[in-house]
Amino acid sequence: MGAVTLVEAVRLAALQEMRRDNRVWVLGEDVARGGLWGQYKGFLDEFGPERVVSTPISESTIMGAGLGAALVGTRPIIEMRIFDFVMCAMDELVNQIAKVRYMFGGQAKPAVVVRMPHGMWRNSAAQHSQMLEAWFAHLPGVVVVTPSNAADAAGLLVQAIRSDDPVLFFDPKDLWQAPGELADEIAPIPFGKARTVRTGDAATLVSWSAAMPLVEKAAETLAGEGIAVDVLDLRTIWPWDEDAVAASVKKTGRLLVVHEAVEVGGFGAEVVARIVDRAGPTNLKAAKRLGAPRIPIPFAPPLEAAVRVSAEKVVAAVKGML
Amino acid sequence: MAITDFSPVDRAGAFEASFPSPRKPHTHRRTSMTTSGDNLKRLLDLYRTMARIRAFEETALEAHKAGDIPGPLHVSIGQEAVAAGLCANLRPDDRLTSNHRGHGHAIGKGAEPARMMAELYGRASGYCRGKGGSMHIADFSVGMLGANGVVAGGIPIACGAAQGLKLLKSDAIAVCMFGDGATNRGPFMEGMNWAALYQLPVLFVCEDNGVAAFTAAESVTAGQGVVARAESCGVPGVTVDGNDVLAIEETARDLVASIRRGEGPRLLHARTYRLLGHTSTDPAAWRRAEDVEAARGREPLTRFAKLLQERGATEDALGAIRKQAMDEMVKAREGARAAPWPETAVAFDDVQDVGAVAWAR
Ligand SMILES: Cc1ncc(C[n+]2csc(CCOP(=O)(O)OP(=O)(O)O)c2C)c(N)n1
Numbered sequence: 001m002g003a004v005t006l007v008e009a010v011r012l013a014a015l016q017e018m019r020r021d022n023r024v025w026v027l028g029e030d031v032a033r034g035g036l037w038g039q040y041k042g043f044l045d046e047f048g049p050e051r052v053v054s055t056p057i058s059e060s061t062i063m064g065a066g067l068g069a070a071l072v073g074t075r076p077i078i079e080m081r082i083f084d085f086v087m088c089a090m091d092e093l094v095n096q097i098a099k100v101r102y103m104f105g106g107q108a109k110p111a112v113v114v115r116m117p118h119g120m121w122r123n124s125a126a127q128h129s130q131m132l133e134a135w136f137a138h139l140p141g142v143v144v145v146t147p148s149n150a151a152d153a154a155g156l157l158v159q160a161i162r163s164d165d166p167v168l169f170f171d172p173k174d175l176w177q178a179p180g181e182l183a184d185e186i187a188p189i190p191f192g193k194a195r196t197v198r199t200g201d202a203a204t205l206v207s208w209s210a211a212m213p214l215v216e217k218a219a220e221t222l223a224g225e226g227i228a229v230d231v232l233d234l235r236t237i238w239p240w241d242e243d244a245v246a247a248s249v250k251k252t253g254r255l256l257v258v259h260e261a262v263e264v265g266g267f268g269a270e271v272v273a274r275i276v277d278r279a280g281p282t283n284l285k286a287a288k289r290l291g292a293p294r295i296p297i298p299f300a301p302p303l304e305a306a307v308r309v310s311a312e313k314v315v316a317a318v319k320g321m322l
Numbered sequence: 323m324a325i326t327d328f329s330p331v332d333r334a335g336a337f338e339a340s341f342p343s344p345r346k347p348h349t350h351r352r353t354s355m356t357t358s359g360d361n362l363k364r365l366l367d368l369y370r371t372m373a374r375i376r377a378f379e380e381t382a383l384e385a386h387k388a389g390d391i392p393g394p395l396h397v398s399i400g401q402e403a404v405a406a407g408l409c410a411n412l413r414p415d416d417r418l419t420s421n422h423r424g425h426g427h428a429i430g431k432g433a434e435p436a437r438m439m440a441e442l443y444g445r446a447s448g449y450c451r452g453k454g455g456s457m458h459i460a461d462f463s464v465g466m467l468g469a470n471g472v473v474a475g476g477i478p479i480a481c482g483a484a485q486g487l488k489l490l491k492s493d494a495i496a497v498c499m500f501g502d503g504a505t506n507r508g509p510f511m512e513g514m515n516w517a518a519l520y521q522l523p524v525l526f527v528c529e530d531n532g533v534a535a536f537t538a539a540e541s542v543t544a545g546q547g548v549v550a551r552a553e554s555c556g557v558p559g560v561t562v563d564g565n566d567v568l569a570i571e572e573t574a575r576d577l578v579a580s581i582r583r584g585e586g587p588r589l590l591h592a593r594t595y596r597l598l599g600h601t602s603t604d605p606a607a608w609r610r611a612e613d614v615e616a617a618r619g620r621e622p623l624t625r626f627a628k629l630l631q632e633r634g635a636t637e638d639a640l641g642a643i644r645k646q647a648m649d650e651m652v653k654a655r656e657g658a659r660a661a662p663w664p665e666t667a668v669a670f671d672d673v674q675d676v677g678a679v680a681w682a683r
Contacts (some may be wrong), residue, residue, distance in 0.1 A: 001501055023490075025489060050488075050489055051489070051552045053485075053520075055516070056512070056515055056516065058515065058516060058517065060478055060508060060511060060512055060514035061373045061477075061478040061481055061482075061512040061513055061516045063479045064475075064477070064478020064479050064481070064482060064509065065478050065479070065482030065485055065516065066478035066482055067478070067479050067482055067486070068419070068467075068478065068480060068481060068482025068483035068484070068486060068496070069482040069483065069485050069486030070482075070486070071417070071462075071467055071479070071482075071483055071486070072417060072483050072486035072487055072492075072569070073486065073490065074486040074489055076482075076486075090476075091327065091472055091475060091509075092478055092479075095471070095472050095475065096470075096472070096475060096479065101672050101673070101674070102453060102672050102673055103450060103453060103454045103458045103460075103468075104449070104450050104453075104454060104458060104460040104462070104468055105448070105449060105450030105451040105452075105453050105454060105460075105672065106451070106671070106672035107450075107460055107461075107462040108460075108462055108467075109675075140674070140679075141673055141674055142674065143674065143676055143677055163675070163676065165675050165676055165677075166674075191676050191677065192676065192677065202624075238677050239676060239677035250569050253582065256605065286672065
């Protein structure tokens with residue numbers, strides 16, 4: 001296949017899976033027009049309005065109907081348009097989808113994928129920029145997928161659609177146009193396996209989703225100054241690859257977790273806590289998190305930039321640990 | 323649409339008088355339990371279902387009072403005719419979503435009382451292996467997709483089940499049970515619009531017992547009521563006396579038939595009365611004693627028994643049905659009490675396939 005953008009990669013992944021399994025269908029606002037982001041472009045023509053269902057602006061029912069349809073044996077992709085709108089469907093997601101299998105003693109597995117494009121994107125302000133993936137790592141019953149590039153996003157989406165677990169799939173919307181490579185046949189990528197981006201002994205940098213490219217940039221800057229770091233892309237935050245991070249930290253002795261989300265109570269805190277616990281506090285020289293301050297995302301470009309983690313901030317944080 | 327063919331019969335009378343509401347009186351399918359052509363066996367089956375629901379809940383209440391059943395218990399005593407009359411028209415592959423007051427719906431749909439009772443007791447042999455309790459009973463093998471602890475929670479799920487069934491080209495339908503209280507939540511309006519928009523095979527059943535928890539529904543509900551709300555979205559609705567099992571049974575039969583023919587969603591509004599409190603520990607003392615007393619006079623089992631006797635059933639035969647039902651439930655209770663608790667490891671399974679946390683001893 002060759003070079004594709006991230007949005008094209010996930011489009012092709014969903015297309016491949018809908019061709020493979022006719023129980024897979026998609027519902028959400030504007031999906032018959034290709035979706036807000038073009039991630040379903042051409043689907044209506046190929047699969048028709050019964051499998052590509054443009055819905056009313058009824059998030060509760062988009063989510064809940066996806067669940068009901070899964071309970072009778074179909075495999076819906078539930079499109080939330082923009083992550084922030086899932087707030088209108090929290091009962092259906094948290095109290096229903098995440099609970100039915102457990103609560104009913106294993107009588108049903110809700111095989112749904114909930115797609116929620118998240119993060120800052122072109123100054124969209126406080127209600128269209130949030131990254132709250134940590135909330136869902138806190139929620140038993142779901143898988144939380146947070147890809148950062150085209151190939152991972154496509155492979156993880158294939159895995160998500162084939163999974164019997166409910167999968168919350170966070171498309172990184174700031175990276176839609178990021179270039180990547182894709183094979184003709186998109187193979188599933190297992191959940192909970194980190195990707196090693198580069199290696200070094202000075203520190204371990206862990207990240208996911210939209211913060212990943214700037215962590216890679218920071219690692220390059222550091223390398224130019226003779227500081228080589230391990231960089232791991234978790235790719236999924238639940239389950240997450242604790243073994244890979246622990247192994248790296250055993251080598252480097254220093255851990256920095258970077259995410260675009262607010263630092264307080266972010267998933268970085270969980271990673272740090274687990275790794276400190278596992279390594280033993282005296283075996284670590286430093287274990288830190290870097291995220292956004294605990295404020296809503298502001299609109300004006302200079303304000304938004306001030307909130308955002310950046311490669312410079314990552315470089316400074318690493319140097320502060322050495 | 324077929325629904326508008328229903329002959330408008332003014333039902334204003336003793337039953338209506340207990341609902342001093344500004345709602346317009348809706349049209350009704352039947353005048354009373356006088357439909358001809360019913361054979362006695364079918365009627366006795368309906369009576370048996372009602373008696374089994376009543377006996378199950380009376381037994382559960384007793385067990386709860388004795389401290390055997392933990393957690394909250396919402397019983398539907400006085401509302402049995404709705405579940406019995408409705409479910410008589412459903413097939414096992416029809417799917418039903420229920421609410422927090424769902425024991426009757428589950429029994430009507432064909433769930434086994436012994437496994438239900440074991441679930442109320444939190445035992446390993448319960449439907450959910452002790453992980454659900456009264457508010458989460460499900461039996462997917464008979465199309466019972468689960469009770470629900472969230473008011474209106476089942477509405478979007480039923481819409482989706484109907485949509486999925488349509489996608490799979492099945493002729494099964496979805497049925498969605500909810501109370502009057504649910505009609506004030508957003509998913510109700512979303513669901514009506516959705517079901518009508520996609521012409522889904524779903525029957526909405528509003529079991530209107532006039533109260534939501536401790537509040538009279540009319541005191542918190544504006545407008546012309548649930549049928550008017552549904553019809554404003556294009557879902558035809560019909561109101562029936564929910565304490566008249568034959569009215570329910572016959573109306574549901576017509577509605578189910580038209581839904582199965584592909585004519586789109588329908589709503590059945592059943593006006594009934596919750597004889598007891600919201601939960602087993604609620605005396606509902608705020609209600610006027612004379613209203614409750616009057617409601618007892620319209621209680622569906624006694625009412626139906628009278629009709630059955632007019633149709634030739636003997637009091638002995640009816641007594642035998644009630645006794646058989648009670649024996650079944652007493653046995654279910656004994657079985658539940660004797661059943662083992664689930665192993666602690668059970669708390670750790672059926673969370674998810676990937677990313678599950680292991681039970682460490
Ligand atoms: C979303 C939500 N809000 C509140 C509650 C608490 N609650 C449980 S049952 C109930 C009353 C429901 O009334 P209705 O739907 O009419 O059913 P009924 O209890 O009368 O059978 C309330 C408020 C809940 N379970 N879910």
